[in-house]
Amino acid sequence: MKTNLFHIAFLLLTSLSALAQMQPFALQEVKLTGGPFKNAQDVDLKYILALDPDKLLAPYLIDAGLPLKAQRYGNWESSGLDGHIGGHYLSALAMMYASTGEPELKKRLDYMVAELARCQAKNGNGYVGGIPQGQLFWKRIHKGDIDGSSFGLNNTWVPLYNIHKLFAGLRDAYEYAGNQQAKQVLVSLGDWFVELIKPLSDEQIQQVLRTEHGGINETFADLYILTRDKKYLETAQRISHRAILNPLLAKEDKLTGLHANTQIPKVIGFEKIATLTGKADWSEAALYFWQNVSQTRSVAFGGNSVREHFNPTTDFSQVLRSNQGPETCNSFNMLRLSKALFLDKNDVSFVDFYERTLYNHILSSQHPEKGGFVYFTPIRPNHYRVYSQPETSMWCCVGSGLENHTKYGELIYSHSANDLFINLFIPSTVNWAARKIKLTQRTEFPYQNQSELLVETAKPQEFSLQIRYPKWAENLEVLVNGKAQPVDGKPASYVAISRKWKSGDKVTIRFTTTTRLEQLPDGSNWSAFVNGPIVLAAKTSTKDLTGLFADDSRMGHETKGKLYPLTNAYALVGDPATYLAQLKPESRLRFALDTLTLQPFYEVHDARYQMYFPTFTKAAFAEQQTHLKQQEAEALTLEANTVDKVNCGEQQPEVDHQYTGEKSDSGYDEERFWRRTRSYIAYQLQNKGLTGRYVDITALDDIKPENVSFLINEKPAEILVNQRKTIRLKADSNEVVTLKIVAQNGKSSPRINQIRILTK
Template sequence: MKLSALLLGAALSMATVTPALAVEYFPLQDVRLTEGPFKHAQEKNLQYVLAMQPDRLLAPYLIEAGLEPKADNYGNWEDTGLNGHIGGHYLTALSLAYAATGNAEVLRRLNYMLDELARAQQANGNGYLGGVPKGDKLWHEIAKGDIRADLFALNGYWVPWYNLHKVFAGLRDAYSYTGSEQAKTMLLAWADWAANLVDDLTDEQIQIMLTTEYGGMNETFADVYAITHDKRYLTLAEQFSHETILQPLENHRDQLTGLHANTQIPKVIGFERVAEEGGLASWHEAAEYFWHTVVRERSVAIGGNSVREHFHAKDDFEPMVTEVEGPETCNTYNMLKLTKLLYGRDDKLEYVNYYERALYNHILSSQDPDTGGLVYFTPMRPNHYRMYSQPQEAMWCCVGSGIENHMKYGEFIYAHEGDALYVNLFIASTLQWPEKSLALTQVTRFPDESSTKLTFNKSADITLKLRYPEWAAKDQAVVKINGKPVPVKAAPGQYISLQREWQKDDVVILELPMQTHLEALPDGSDYYAILYGPIVLSAATKPFKDEVLNYYSDASRMGHIASGEMCPIEQAPMLVANSTEFADKIKRLDGDTLRFEAAGIIQPKAYKDLELIPFFRVHQSRYMLYWPYSTPDNLAAKRAAGAEKEAVMLALEARTVDKVAPGEQQPESDHFFKAGNSEAGVNAGRHWRHAYDWFSYQLNDPDAQAKVLRITYFGGDQGRRFSILLNGETIANVALSNEQGPVFYTVDYPLPETVLAQVQDGKHELKFVAAEGSIAGGIYGVRLLKENRSN
């Protein structure tokens, strides 16, 4: 049925699809943001969402249903295999936007999207609703038990369950946030299609299928169970939970190194939802353990994690500061979802601390405040930068999660338990609590001012619980009620409880003086972030005087990567002092906003006047976030050692025309990986791929610069025989031996001009073909290089 604004007051919140736990959250429509950085981000995101064209997002679903689309579908990921995934995110973004703002145009669009999707679902005739290109063939194979699963390809299709999960979640959210019965009907029909599809599969076959990234299908099946109380869906949620990941976590074993990070986080969200609905304590403990190891041991100061989308070794964060593909926004989006679930079950303030850290420093910083463009990777590499999406160009995963992120800032500011109201985040907002006849306004300029003011707009008999954050100093919190100080008995990491019969116009002021401090990388290496309270400080830099960078992505497959020149790390600004006890030398400058100087500890002198500001305010610039540190005595030696290593790496990057990291999901999909009977894995921290038949990539050489193909091997793979083909021509017949020993090594293959002449539109097809009875690979690295000269 059609929605109307009258439904909003009675609309369901996400609390309706989760059981009552330690605390409950307020429906998003009961919280409204007011003036501040989050309100600005929400408004800019709304403009971005409304600039997107529904008919283009709908095209994949209509095409797969045999209907004529009203517009061409978007390009980028939306026409290279993940067709339709942004459309699912768009449903969620519209649902959140309507709940958060009540915007009438958003409601009209949501109704239109649902009507058009309903046409597609009805045309399919079986409940199916998806944009997976030529998906009929795939789902027919799956239903028969013909399952060939790789890390990101299921029967040759790019993460199809991940794709379908987005529209599944979008329908759920349209129902949960707006009360749309139409969305509920479509959701249940869709869930029945999925249930029927796998009805004849064994648990073992389903587990094989889950080798390929599948998003949060277990979470959404648990949500459908919560709506219907039909145990069939709870069983499906358990079946769609990947045991390979679950079992080590249940036993408190961290086996995450080398895994694609954002494949795993949604699985764990699902574990927690199944635990909530099914009462599985060990699954909840698994989710808790995962959260703790990722937050405490695998995350950087902004709350993000992973390099090139993968979890690296916990004791080696070097890739985090050398690579340009730093923490992925989708990862933090999902970590916040998991955090919200865990805090709802157990109101420990460590969950709120992480939520605040990640929200301010990663999520808020992932939006261009001028254009609303969204960020995929946030490099930690000194003097690097970010790329931003454009609404008609980039259609990456982090665009989909991004248009959701900036619509739901109101969901975690407050929570309640019985007669207690929790104030967790210091974000300017208003709150309505109809059950308690309470209306509250929070006015704050946090973090520019370390205080907040709460005004009761109606009388209420509740306990007000104000968060005393761990970043605040002991015995420094000040609470005033109607101008009069009251004793604070709580300590940092606890709540300040204020119980009384509150009267209209009562005012509570909370002051929490912040301090500057340093935070090392989790492996303890000499790189430090500078924080003021929970806020990560950064500095915009311009190492090349006349450089003009493009910060906005085009529609190319890898446009989300900031692939401009990398600056030598040893030439970057460095913190230099006799010890790391120098936080008191970082001085706040006068003014209404956070600005700091650290002239006495930053070298070289050319950078001494750098101004430090919150990272969420640094945009369209190179920047410093993690700073190298040295004592004065060790400075010269440290720079010299770093310079030699960096010179080799930067010279290789300068020669590189294109590269692939075999076995890593996004690099392979960006290079249109194809294979017959192929496998991938990790050895000594490095990803590999091999095949019993063949596998191939499409390499980019737009300016016809390639002269050499460099392949990385491992000495332990002796006895394997295969051919390397470029553009259909054999350029090498390889027989791996063990003469190098168990080490990684590279071999350069000069590319004949006759082979290069066959390039099509700047694209080369590289193929590895196994000899009869042997294996092609393992291949640990692929690079196209310019002219052949020694490095």
């Protein structure tokens, strides 16, 4: 049975690249044998098994009208995104089973798929989903009743994004674990969706796609791969978002201000569709996007975004200041895009980015002992991260986090018809069954700059070992059975060792690395220490770690501890040539920097930390510190006086404050987000302890009371001050403040930027 399951997985994994040089190994063929990645896989396995399948299935049973076996989870699973973790869980079960062979994973996977099939049968039309009142919602869409914004479609929280997780989970259950029933449920669900959108015009479909929808186009390309039915490939192209695709086709950067993780899965879909249709321009669009994000929008550890959105490439100041740094979901999807482009284009530069992000963001995003996944990774000096818990936390980055640590074996090796490629230096084995070759990699990298490869083969045979010469390596030395080999290659390429290999042959790979400073992409005076591919950081404090392990609150994934002033950050002062000389080696990847100790960022947990360091000449230090101190004082004073706030036009803040509205749109201008309406918009804020006395509203346009009215808890608000683009209302005596903004006289409201409840 195992052989049959492997054969299914192998065929599916290689179908896209059958004509390409580079092909992946199935997860079943690669096993981790030690090191931090094996530890992360083991910790993730415990987290996966701590979750209750019946609780994850509850939203699907509710929607199908079937009796519950357990109450659903709370948090995001009970506040509009019901069922999304269930889809991720299918993927995690399938990939972890493929990676480890743990039978309990297969047992749970088969059970969940059977329950989903039961829900699908009860619905009777091919549909299965956990979206609240899903049947009613989709009927409205089928009729062309569409009112969408960036995250709300007919005031429902990202329903296509939600159902995409189920599409992907069912695909993975079949692809990685050979569950035939998953394929049947998936095809029926796909047929339902094709019929759902059949009456809609292309314009209406693009209107639906304004709302975050994950990689729904990719999963229909996958359905085509599984069935070879062209209707799925046609659907995949039809549900590709033109507002994102067209600028990329024209090589135009229109990304600033967009919700980052909304875009990345779409581009993965563009790339997959390109491989199936021969649309070279779509693949070039995906490549342009990857280059833009990886080279101009990513910080040292590979992550991107601030408060979930792409910041200007010329200004990373908000990324430095915010406690909502790069989001883990973004890197989860950037790795998927990097892998797809690598297999398509055979370019090792994709692996350089993949490796950097894998070690420094993905590996660091799970607590290595207690488990738990990170949503935001701030680069603000002296700040920290929050970890999820199985019973309390159901965020998107929990869903992708469950998957992240199941598939570390996916790109350590790859192969062509005759060559075996070593892409990453991670202790593991690969079993190339088709060629009857087994390779064992023994390494302690990055703590040792060496790796050994042991060859086992049924009989002597000729092939090439293609060893990656990393971009970060100062040099590369290769020995076969102790004898040095000529290295015909350069950094960011492969070195081919061709011979007739026999069992017992040993290849030794050695390289050297140095520590260097990397500036932020905007060229500002903030730099990170990097050794080889490893980003170094220093623990600075274990104080004020409020909410380190998340509760079940809607914003439990965001840190609640105080912001330490940026002026408290450790600074590098003097001649730039002396900055690196200040490091004093203590041991491998440990450096003293005055009172600080730099170490790999993925080792830094349960503490505040500093990753980026401001750099100054002696002459500039005092002046710039004074300017920064003034800016910080103003910002921190405002935050101290704020009881609650909404950043309008940003996805999570609006979801967190129960946004509703009609005839509304949002955007990004003047480096600020906004939302406006031709009807109404409403938010629910919290005035805890009734300490807030005022509701301040700021806009990008003049606020004219004759064209817009304000209601607080359904009563006309008392306007205290109107200063053109800022208006102050009197807060009422309720702890829950529902603010409704209504357009008047047939005119659009001003572009509302921010709403705050203030104490003074």
